[in-house]
Amino acid sequence: MNLQGxxxxxxxxxxxxxxxxxxxxxxxxxxxxxxxxxxxxxEVDKAASLAGAASIxxxxxxxxxxxxLLRAIAEEIEKLGDALVERACAETGLPEGRIQMERGRxxxxxxxxxxxVDEGSWVEARIDHGDPDRQPLPKPDVRSMLRPVGPVVxxxxxxxxxxxxxxxxxxxxxxxxxxxxxxxxHHAHPGTAELVGIAVAAAVASCGLPEGVFSLLFGxxxxxxxxxxxHSSIKAVGFTGSRAGGRALMDIAAARPEPIPxxxxxxxxxxxxxxxGALAERGKxxxxxxxxxxxxxxxxFCTNPGLVMLGAELDxxxxxxxxxxLMSASPEATMLTGGxxxxxxxxxxxxxxxxxxxxxxxxxxxxxxxxxxxxxxxxDGAAFLADSSxxxxxxxxxxxxxxxxxxxxxxxxxxxxxxxxxxTIHGTEAxxxxxxxxxxxxxxxxxxxxxxxxxxxxxxCHAMVHGGPxxxxxxxxxxxxxxxxxxxxxxxxxxxxxxxxxxxxxLKEGNPLSISRLxxxxxx
Ligand code: NAP
Numbered sequence: 375m376n377l378q379g380x381x382x383x384x385x386x387x388x389x390x391x392x393x394x395x396x397x398x399x400x401x402x403x404x405x406x407x408x409x410x411x412x413x414x415x416x417e418v419d420k421a422a423s424l425a426g427a428a429s430i431x432x433x434x435x436x437x438x439x440x441x442x443l444l445r446a447i448a449e450e451i452e453k454l455g456d457a458l459v460e461r462a463c464a465e466t467g468l469p470e471g472r473i474q475m476e477r478g479r480x481x482x483x484x485x486x487x488x489x490x491v492d493e494g495s496w497v498e499a500r501i502d503h504g505d506p507d508r509q510p511l512p513k514p515d516v517r518s519m520l521r522p523v524g525p526v527v528x529x530x531x532x533x534x535x536x537x538x539x540x541x542x543x544x545x546x547x548x549x550x551x552x553x554x555x556x557x558x559x560h561h562a563h564p565g566t567a568e569l570v571g572i573a574v575a576a577a578v579a580s581c582g583l584p585e586g587v588f589s590l591l592f593g594x595x596x597x598x599x600x601x602x603x604x605h606s607s608i609k610a611v612g613f614t615g616s617r618a619g620g621r622a623l624m625d626i627a628a629a630r631p632e633p634i635p636x637x638x639x640x641x642x643x644x645x646x647x648x649x650x651g652a653l654a655e656r657g658k659x660x661x662x663x664x665x666x667x668x669x670x671x672x673x674x675f676c677t678n679p680g681l682v683m684l685g686a687e688l689d690x691x692x693x694x695x696x697x698x699x700l701m702s703a704s705p706e707a708t709m710l711t712g713g714x715x716x717x718x719x720x721x722x723x724x725x726x727x728x729x730x731x732x733x734x735x736x737x738x739x740x741x742x743x744x745x746x747x748x749x750x751x752x753x754d755g756a757a758f759l760a761d762s763s764x765x766x767x768x769x770x771x772x773x774x775x776x777x778x779x780x781x782x783x784x785x786x787x788x789x790x791x792x793x794x795x796x797x798t799i800h801g802t803e804a805x806x807x808x809x810x811x812x813x814x815x816x817x818x819x820x821x822x823x824x825x826x827x828x829x830x831x832x833x834x835c836h837a838m839v840h841g842g843p844x845x846x847x848x849x850x851x852x853x854x855x856x857x858x859x860x861x862x863x864x865x866x867x868x869x870x871x872x873x874x875x876x877x878x879x880x881l882k883e884g885n886p887l888s889i890s891r892l893x894x895x896x897x898x
Pocket of ligand 1: 529530533593596597600614616618622623639640641675677714718
């Protein structure tokens with residue numbers, strides 16, 4: 375399939391007049407065909423307005439119709455075949471196996487959302503029957519369910535060209551909820567975005583849905599992205615990327631005449647707490663697992679474990695020796711973009727220049743602008759507490775070991791942690807019993823607690839929570855992975871004394887969809 379390099383705006387293509395840019399293959403440094411054209415101001419307005427115009431009709435579609443769309447998108451993506459895998463590999467430097475796995479995950483999550491909306495109970499239908507004879511006042515008939523918020527802007531993530539991009543988790547969740555989507559492509563993988571965009575647009579057309587249900591725009595975040603977030607037709611935002619980018623969008627959304635929610639996944643250092651019993655039992659195995667998790671995908675995962683807590687009084691020589699040896703021997707590898715690589719190198723240089731931070735191990739660092747080398751640093755608990763910059767996300771294959779000097783200091787550090795996507799405990803049963811207060815503190819800091827595991831690898835399922843308090847995300851009440859993500863793009867609507875024949879099917883007395891509902895306080 376030939377790329378055109380222009381935005382997809384409903385049923386039509388954008389003009390080839392805006393600013394141009396092209397993708398770079400980070401592994402070969404070659405510029406890739408074709409030139410991509412930024413959406414013009416008029417095109418941004420058209421895409422957002424079409425989404426606004428489509429939102430009533432699309433919001434009124436049945437769960438079965440939305441399920442058919444989500445399944446059709448998965449089929450269209452699969453039909454792209456090797457062309458999609460080749461382009462995604464070329465634009466990201468990621469290996470073919472990883473891209474194939476990500477495509478499977480992307481189509482799998484589209485189908486998971488499809489199954490959920492097909493079944494229908496996710497809308498949380500609640501019915502409280504009225505009682506006209508109640509004294510002193512009659513009780514009204516009150517029914518509620520979740521309804522779509524309206525058009526959503528989705529910002530593609532650089533580190534998941536498929537699963538967190540054009541047809542990724544946010545798009546699947548928004549379409550499942552009944553919201554049209556306008557995607558802002560990431561400049562690092564525009565060809566991948568265009569291919570998937572063509573697939574989504576084809577699915578929208580084949581399902582007979584209004585054209586404004588989906589658009590894909592190219593262009594810079596500060597211009598095209600910000601203009602979309604400001605547009606009055608847009609009602610919510612999904613974002614994965616840097617804290618600075620997410621924060622900028624939160625501020626724009628909050629300053630609108632009509633503020634809208636931003637669901638931004640930003641920075642997390644995913645602390646790992648290694649407790650004494652676990653260290654004594656399996657220090658070497660923990661080191662091997664940590665190495666695998668820190669270096670996976672050249673450390674470019676939001677769940678990369680960037681902080682490891684260890685008691686200073688413990689003999690951690692086996693764990694630290696093994697980890698240092700494994701990290702030193704890790705080959706340098708291609709990172710996603712020159713910008714991400716530069717930010718990683720700057721972070722390494724900052725740690726190296728910090729007199730309170732010791733370098734335990736580092737793989738050889740060449741002067742290549744696209745490759746990252748693994749590194750392990752160590753600091754004392756007091757230094758960590760005194761320097762908040764040691765909590766900054768270092769997006770790449772590096773981790774910081776912090777040696778806490780006492781139980782009191784361990785609790786101080788846990789309390790001082792910023793919000794995290796994940797926190798991991800390595801311990802024995804005796805460790806857990808002995809650290810009950812620590813566990814209570816940690817639960818307030820994260821969206822996902824792991825026991826004796828490693829945080830990279832996020833299962834796409836119904837119970838998953840991939841979220842956490844700020845700055846891990848902009849709204850810790852939500853998740854960007856798993857079917858609970860649908861809730862971020864909904865709002866509850868209540869129908870009081872509404873005639874049965876005009877109630878949504880989900881709330882009709884006879885329960886024609888046979889869904890699970892809360893009727894007069896009991897599950898039915
Ligand atoms: P980014 O710079 O935040 O960019 C993500 C998207 O947001 C891009 O589309 C970008 O537009 C847009 N954007 C950025 N700043 C903006 C602003 N001020 N106003 C409007 N739109 C804006 O993230 P990135 O390029 O993926 O990577 C940069 C850094 O983000 C990494 O080094 C890493 O630290 C962090 N990151 C974190 C995660 C995570 O999951 N925690 C994932 C990816 C990246 P442009 O196309 O114009 O750049």
